[in-house]
Amino acid sequence: MGLTDLLTGPRWRSSEGLYGTVPIITATLLVTAGAILFAVPIGVAAAIFISEVTPSRFKSVLKSISEVFAGIPSVIYGFFGLTVLVPLLRDTFPSHLLMGYSWLAGSILLGIMALPTIISVSEDALSAVPKSYREASMAMGATKWETTIKVVTPAAISGISAAIILGIGRAVGETMAVMMVCGNSAIVPDPIFNVFSRIRPITSTIALEMPYVVIGSTHYSALFFLALILMIMVLAISMASKIIVNRTRRKFGETENKPSLTGIIVAKLPVPLVNGFKNALVVAGLFLIAYFISLTFSNSFGAVLIGISVTVAIVASSLLWLNRLKNEGVSDRPRNPSEFIESIPVKIKAVSRNIITYALVITVVFMGASLFYDDVVAFMAGLAVAAAYVTLRSVFRRIDSRVVQKVAHTALLAVMIFAILLLVYILADIFIEGLPMITWDFLTGYPKDAGRAGGIYPAIVGTLKLIVGSMIIALPLGMITGIFLAEYAKDTPFTRTVRNSIDILNGTPSIVFGLFGMSAFVIYFGFGNSLLAGCITLGLMVLPVIIRTTEEALKAVPGELREGSMAMGATKWETTVKVVLPAAIGSVITGVILSIGRVAGETAPIMFTAVIMYQRVMSHSIFDPVMALPYQLFYLATEGMGSPAMQSAVATVLLIMVLSMFTLASVVRHYFDKRIRW
Amino acid sequence: MVMIMDNVIDIQNVNLWYGDHQALFDVSMPVQKNKVTALIGPSGCGKSTLIRSINRMNDLIDGCRVEGRMMFHGEDIYGPGTDVIKVRKKIGMIFQKPNPFPMSVRDNITYGPKIHGITDKDKLEEILEKSLREAALWEEVKDRLDKSAMSLSGGQQQRLCIARTLAVSPEVILMDEPTSALDPIATSKIEDLITELVKEYTVVIVTHNMQQAARISDYTGFMYIGEMVEFDKTDKIFQNPSKEMTDRYISGRFG
Numbered sequence: 036m037g038l039t040d041l042l043t044g045p046r047w048r049s050s051e052g053l054y055g056t057v058p059i060i061t062a063t064l065l066v067t068a069g070a071i072l073f074a075v076p077i078g079v080a081a082a083i084f085i086s087e088v089t090p091s092r093f094k095s096v097l098k099s100i101s102e103v104f105a106g107i108p109s110v111i112y113g114f115f116g117l118t119v120l121v122p123l124l125r126d127t128f129p130s131h132l133l134m135g136y137s138w139l140a141g142s143i144l145l146g147i148m149a150l151p152t153i154i155s156v157s158e159d160a161l162s163a164v165p166k167s168y169r170e171a172s173m174a175m176g177a178t179k180w181e182t183t184i185k186v187v188t189p190a191a192i193s194g195i196s197a198a199i200i201l202g203i204g205r206a207v208g209e210t211m212a213v214m215m216v217c218g219n220s221a222i223v224p225d226p227i228f229n230v231f232s233r234i235r236p237i238t239s240t241i242a243l244e245m246p247y248v249v250i251g252s253t254h255y256s257a258l259f260f261l262a263l264i265l266m267i268m269v270l271a272i273s274m275a276s277k278i279i280v281n282r283t284r285r286k287f288g289e290t291e292n293k294p295s296l297t298g299i300i301v302a303k304l305p306v307p308l309v310n311g312f313k314n315a316l317v318v319a320g321l322f323l324i325a326y327f328i329s330l331t332f333s334n335s336f337g338a339v340l341i342g343i344s345v346t347v348a349i350v351a352s353s354l355l356w357l358n359r360l361k362n363e364g365v366s367d368r369p370r371n372p373s374e375f376i377e378s379i380p381v382k383i384k385a386v387s388r389n390i391i392t393y394a395l396v397i398t399v400v401f402m403g404a405s406l407f408y409d410d411v412v413a414f415m416a417g418l419a420v421a422a423a424y425v426t427l428r429s430v431f432r433r434i435d436s437r438v439v440q441k442v443a444h445t446a447l448l449a450v451m452i453f454a455i456l457l458l459v460y461i462l463a464d465i466f467i468e469g470l471p472m473i474t475w476d477f478l479t480g481y482p483k484d485a486g487r488a489g490g491i492y493p494a495i496v497g498t499l500k501l502i503v504g505s506m507i508i509a510l511p512l513g514m515i516t517g518i519f520l521a522e523y524a525k526d527t528p529f530t531r532t533v534r535n536s537i538d539i540l541n542g543t544p545s546i547v548f549g550l551f552g553m554s555a556f557v558i559y560f561g562f563g564n565s566l567l568a569g570c571i572t573l574g575l576m577v578l579p580v581i582i583r584t585t586e587e588a589l590k591a592v593p594g595e596l597r598e599g600s601m602a603m604g605a606t607k608w609e610t611t612v613k614v615v616l617p618a619a620i621g622s623v624i625t626g627v628i629l630s631i632g633r634v635a636g637e638t639a640p641i642m643f644t645a646v647i648m649y650q651r652v653m654s655h656s657i658f659d660p661v662m663a664l665p666y667q668l669f670y671l672a673t674e675g676m677g678s679p680a681m682q683s684a685v686a687t688v689l690l691i692m693v694l695s696m697f698t699l700a701s702v703v704r705h706y707f708d709k710r711i712r713w
Numbered sequence: 714m715v716m717i718m719d720n721v722i723d724i725q726n727v728n729l730w731y732g733d734h735q736a737l738f739d740v741s742m743p744v745q746k747n748k749v750t751a752l753i754g755p756s757g758c759g760k761s762t763l764i765r766s767i768n769r770m771n772d773l774i775d776g777c778r779v780e781g782r783m784m785f786h787g788e789d790i791y792g793p794g795t796d797v798i799k800v801r802k803k804i805g806m807i808f809q810k811p812n813p814f815p816m817s818v819r820d821n822i823t824y825g826p827k828i829h830g831i832t833d834k835d836k837l838e839e840i841l842e843k844s845l846r847e848a849a850l851w852e853e854v855k856d857r858l859d860k861s862a863m864s865l866s867g868g869q870q871q872r873l874c875i876a877r878t879l880a881v882s883p884e885v886i887l888m889d890e891p892t893s894a895l896d897p898i899a900t901s902k903i904e905d906l907i908t909e910l911v912k913e914y915t916v917v918i919v920t921h922n923m924q925q926a927a928r929i930s931d932y933t934g935f936m937y938i939g940e941m942v943e944f945d946k947t948d949k950i951f952q953n954p955s956k957e958m959t960d961r962y963i964s965g966r967f968g
Contacts, residue, residue, distance in 0.1 A: 091775070167812035171874065174770060175825040175881050176802035185824065190815050436798070436828070 041260055043330060043338070047221040047235075049244055054257035057330050058223045060264060062138075062234035063207060064327075066217065069142025069230065070149055070206040072399075075199055077146075078153030081454050082198075084447040085154070086161035087183045097451070098155070099701065104458055105151035106629075106697045107690070108636025110665045113215035114672050114686050115461045116144040118679065121216055131231040131406065136218030139230040144212050147457065149202035154454075156201055160194020161187060180440035197279045204272040208265065208544025210238035210639040211665075215673060219243060228402040237265045238546045238639075245550065245643050250558060262550050266543070273542050277535075299528050322346045396421045462690070469687030472680045478688070486649050486667065487677040491685060493650045497566075497661030498635055498692070501645065504570030504657075505634050509578045510627065516578075517585025522611050541579035548576045549640040557644050567657040569645020576640050577630040584626025588619040621707020625700045632696035636689065638665040664689040719746045720784075721885055721915050722767060722804075727781035729759075729766055731774065736762045738939045739781075744885070749907060749916045751930035751947065753923055755962070759939040760919045764887050767917065768804040769797050785885075802829060805878035807888040811870035811895075813862035813877070818845075818854050821862045821873060825881035840880050847913075848876035849906050868899025872906065879914075886910065888918040892925070904929050923963065927951050935959045 044055015085097045120143060125135030164187050172182040188195070218233025221240065225232065235243075241258050248255045326342030397417035404413035431439055480490025524530045552572030562568040592615050600610040616623075647660040648670050654661075668685045671677050722744035729737035737759050744750050752760040762771065769790060771777045783790040790800055813821050822844055823837045831837060841858070845851040850872045854865070862873055871891060878886055888907075892900040907916055907929050920926050926933050927947060934944040935954075943950060943959045954960045961967055 165812070167808060167810060168814055170770060170773070170806075170808060171812045171814070171877070172824070173773060174768060174801055174806035174808075175828065175878065176798040176800075177825075177828045178798065181828055185828075186814050432832075 041257065045223075045330070047240070049248075049254050049257075052253065054253065054260075056257075056261060056264065057327070058221045059235060059237055059240050059261060061223050061227075061327070062217075062221075063236040063238075063265075063268070065224065065227075066138055066141045066145060066213060066234060066236050067203055067206045069138060070145035071199065071203055073143055073146030074149040074153055074202055074206075077450055077454060078150050078198070078202065079157055079195060080447050080450040081150075081154050082157035082161060082195075083183060083188065084451045086158050087179070087187065088444055088447055098158070100455060100458065101151045101154045102701075103694065103697065104147075105155070106632055106636075106693060107461070108638070108665055108693055109148065109209055109211045110215075110636065110638045110669050111465070111686055111690060112144055112148055112461075113212035114668055114682065115464065116140060116212055116216040117672050118682075119461075119464060120144060128231065134218070136216060136233055137231050138217065138224060138234045141213050141217040141234070141236075142230070144216055145206040145209055148209060148212060149205045150454065152205050153198045153202040156198030157191070157195045160191040160198065163194065164190045178436045178440045180443045181436060184443075193279050197276045200272055200276040200279065204269060204276075204542055207268055207272065208238065208542075208546070210242050210544065210546040211669060214239040214242055215669070226405075229406060230403075231406065237261045238544060241265075241546050241550060242639060242642065245553065259550070259554075262547050266547060269542055269544060270539060273539055318346055318350060321349055393421045393424075396424060465683050465686045465690060468680055468683030469685075472684035473687060477684060481651055481653075482649060482662075485676065486671060488681070491662075491664070491667060491688065493653050494662040494664045494667045494685070495688065496653065497646070497650075497663045498665070498689075500566055500661055501569055501573060501641065501663060502631055502634050504566060505573035505577065506627075506631065508571055508574030509581055509630070512574075513578050513581030514585050514623070517582045518589065518611060518616070520582065521586040521589035522607070522615065537579045537582055541583065544639075545576060545637055546639040548572055549643060551575075552640060552644040563658060564643070564645065564647070564660045565658045566645055566661050569641045569661070569663075570657075572640045572644045573634050573637065576637065577634055580630045580633070581626060584629075585619075585623050588622030588626065589615055591622065592618045621703060624707075625704045628696050628700040628703065632693045632700070635696065636665055636693045638663075638669055642666055642669075664692070720744060721746045721786065722917075723782075723784040724763075724767075725782040725784065727763075727766065727779060727783055729762060729771070729780075730776075730778045732776040736939050737766070740936075740939075740941045742934050742941055742944050744915060744917055745932065746915050747911055747913075748931040749911050749918060749929055750932045750934070751926035752917070752919045752934050752936060753921070753926050753962075754936035754942075755967070756921070757938075758936040760934075760936050761889055762939075763936070764889055764917060764919050765806075767885075767887055768801050768806055770801075770806060772797065802881050803883055804885040804887060805881065805883035807871070807874055807878060807886065807891045809890045809893050811867055811874050813865070813870050813873050815861065815863055817859045818862050818865070818873065819858040821877050822880050825877060829881060844876040844880040847879050847910070848872045849902070849909070850876055866899070868895050868902055871895060871899070871903060875903075875906065875910075879910075883914065885915045885917065888916065890919050890921060893921065900925075923951075935962060937962075 041054060041056055043057065044053060045057050046053045046055050047057075047059055081101075085094055085101075089097060121135035121140050123135070124137065124140055125132050168186050168190055169182055172186045173179070177185070213236055217235060217239060219235045219239055220233040221235045222233065224230075224234060241261055244254070244258060248258060322342045322345075325345035326338050329338040329341040397414075397420070400417040400420045401410075401413045404416040407413075408416070431442075477490045478495065479492050481492055482494075483489030520530065520534070524533075549572065552568055552575070556562045556568035556571050557564055560568075596614055596618060597610055600614045601607070605613070641663055645660055646663045646666040648662070648667070650660075650662050664685060668682065668689060671682045671685060720743045724740060724742045724744075727737055727740045728735065740759075740763060742750075742763075752764060754760050765771050766779055767783065767790070771779070779791055785800065785804070789795065814824065816824075819841060822841045826837060826840050831840070842851060842855075845854060850869060853869060854873075857864075862870065865873060871894075875886070875891075892903050895903065904925065907918065910916060918926075918930065930947045932944065933947045933950040935942045935950060935956075935958075937958060943954060943956045945955070949955075950959060951963060954963060
């Protein structure tokens with residue numbers, strides 16, 4: 036089976052030996068796009084509300100609510116999706132959805148999960164906009180809202196785009212929640228924007244098929260190929276966000292991040308080569324996107340043709356543009372796209388921006404409406420919405436700016452309340468169902484009838500074992516590495532490369548860790564499906580978090596403390612252990628507790644390295660598998676085993692465990708914040 | 714105290730608190746039309762607080778409270794029926810550090826007029842050129858109106874900020890140490906500009922540079938720990954101050 040078959044095959048059917056990744060990759064792109072469409076308006080609005088409207092004393096409350104959102108394990112979101120969202124969608128669109136499992140459900144759920152990332156990163160970006168911009172605008176008689184929308188948000192736009200990109204990263208790599216609500220059919224939606232179609236993204240495919248795969252078969256390799264594609268996507272996302280963050284720093288006149296090894300190598304290459312490579316990348320990117328989209332309605336040969344022609348058309352028209360500009364003497368040939376865009380006259384830019392906006396509005400509305408009505412009606416609906424948008428805009432321009440501000444702030448408040456109610460609803464739904472079920476016997480009893488009844492004692496103990504085991508592996512390694520990076524490593528291109536790699540590991544989807552853990556520890560080292568393999572896998576997964584939090588915590592300790600100690604003749608090691616580490620211990624402990632919370636809730640990395648569904652006698656060997664709470668919830672919920680109350684009870688125990696970790700972390704942070712000040 | 718006929722702003726017995734901390738004590742000061750009024754005094758004496766309270770920028774600070782009367786053309790700036798937005802439109806402000814928006818030169822200037830409802834393209838272009846000319850910046854930036862304002866030098870940025878304020882056609886321009894972040898050459902350009910501007914506008918300037926006050930202002934107020942120690946014609950303050958404390962500050966014996 037060749038690379039082209041993998042990349043262009045229109046069907047993925049493992050039972051027939053067909054491993055075309057087109058429907059799988061398309062599904063990942065679609066579900067992510069939908070999630071972003073859902074999460075960006077809500078997330079950015081909430082961030083603006085927190086940063087610009089909320090009085091300062093409520094800010095921290097809203098921020099911690101968003102942190103709780105971030106801390107909920109993905110299997111819990113999946114459970115919520117399965118028990119609340121899917122039936123809700125089924126009842127809302129009975130003629131389109133038989134069961135409710137759909138791309139739509141997946142996108143809404145992923146959108147909710149991406150919200151905290153988008154909110155917190157955007158909020159940071161907005162708060163970082165210098166106060167002087169706000170003052171300058173207000174001093175000219177602008178209202179708060181005008182200042183927000185015309186000065187502060189544009190100034191923070193790079194940070195907000197970084198937030199959106201990170202949100203995309205979160206959505207692309209998510210496994211459990213998607214697998215539980217998307218219906219898992221490896222098909223391309225028909226038409227391509229049919230949000231009611233079932234789909235199966237990359238992550239779900241790996242998680243679903245890995246348990247049944249024959250080691251070393253084509254199927255096995257195909258799954259690793261999918262994981263590779265996923266990693267490339269995540270890498271591209273992390274690079275894009277890095278570039279954007281660097282640009283922001285340049286804009287505000289801060290120092291840029293110093294180059295890592297790759298940066299230095301690139302700087303040494305001849306400029307034409309680098310530019311040629313960049314151009315080639317852009318052309319290849321254009322081609323791939325056009326090719327991939329056309330694959331969904333054409334055969335691979337046709338798609339290649341369409342891809343080439345679209346790429347040629349775009350490149351040629353932009354070159355023509357450049358040429359005309361040059362002939363008119365308006366500008367020299369711009370070296371890169373951003374300069375090209377800068378060279379376009381303002382009026383043309385404004386007009387084309389408007390055209391693009393209206394075209395987008397009409398297209399999106401048309402796509403949505405055409406699923407319900409025939410195309411003509413749908414198109415009219417698109418026009419109507421665009422017209423309404425134009426009218427509203429001009430109406431708002433005429434209204435007194437203070438009234439506009441009232442309306443805008445009320446709308447933001449409404450979005451914020453919606454987000455909070457959503458969280459309250461998710462938690463309340465699970466707690467109300469689950470809490471009454473929790474009895475002493477439930478917590479300390481063994482499961483009966485394949486997990487349908489009885490207690491969950493082995494699952495609780497299994498999760499605790501996984502936590503302790505992964506910490507035994509990750510803590511010493513992570514803290515020593517963090518101390519080394521902060522106190523001993525010099526700031527060289529090599530250490531910067533190490534840091535970048537750690538950040539990339541940090542953003543790696545947990546299913547990839549699961550896949551790696553399975554092939555390395557379960558199979559290659561022969562540990563089998565065991566506690567040991569699970570602990571190593573989870574340990575590796577949280578290692579980057581622990582390294583980075585340790586490093587950041589130590590770096591936050593002021594240099595004078597070190598100098599004070601060294602000036603008395605203490606060695607570097609004594610200074611680090613007796614002065615710096617104690618001063619930073621609060622942040623380090625907070626980081627560790629947060630990673631414990633993450634380990635407790637993760638499902639994807641352990642589902643084929645460590646867990647078993649049902650265990651009537653607990654084994655104490657590290658070479659035996661364990662039961663674990665998140666997997667137990669996944670298993671019961673997806674197999675429809677046990678009563679809904681029983682499932683909710685498992686979810687409740689897991690939630691209490693994870694949320695108490697987060698509460699503990701914030702208590703520790705506040706305690707140390709109060710004790711140490713500089 | 715000189716009594717002046719044509720007072721644009723008349724500050725009468727103003728007290729100001731940040732929470733429990735009182736920052737201004739019973740401050741009074743007239744601001745005369747088409748003149749430069751300077752405020753001098755050691756750091757923390759309340760001169761910035763006073764100037765910021767004139768166009769109610771202190772409203773943005775939590776827990777800030779003002780008592781007394783601050784009259785603008787006979788109407789109290791802090792009166793119950795006063796429209797803050799109109800006050801700020803009529804009384805513009807320039808800050809210590811140049812703070813152009815991270816947008817093009819053009820968008821920086823047209824921001825204010827657009828906020829105040831001007832949408833006509835020709836009118837905006839007219840305002841753009843007029844304000845930049847008034848701020849003595851037109852010749853330097855006319856070829857790069859669509860470049861980012863952040864690419865200008867510090868002195869150019871500060872003149873851009875002045876042009877931006879002029880674009881909403883204020884009557885009074887408040888300047889809070891406008892040259893403290895600039896080099897001597899850029900500073901002297903701004904000083905020349907102020908002397909030009911005062912033909913059309915009224916200027917109140919806070920400065921920590923006594924020579925600057927002496928060079929460009931017509932009236933000077935000396936403040937110390939929240940009080941207006943002395944207010945008079947600039948010549949009088951610098952040559953023959955009536956209070957001993959003013960004399961000591963002017964001659965550099967404290968502050």
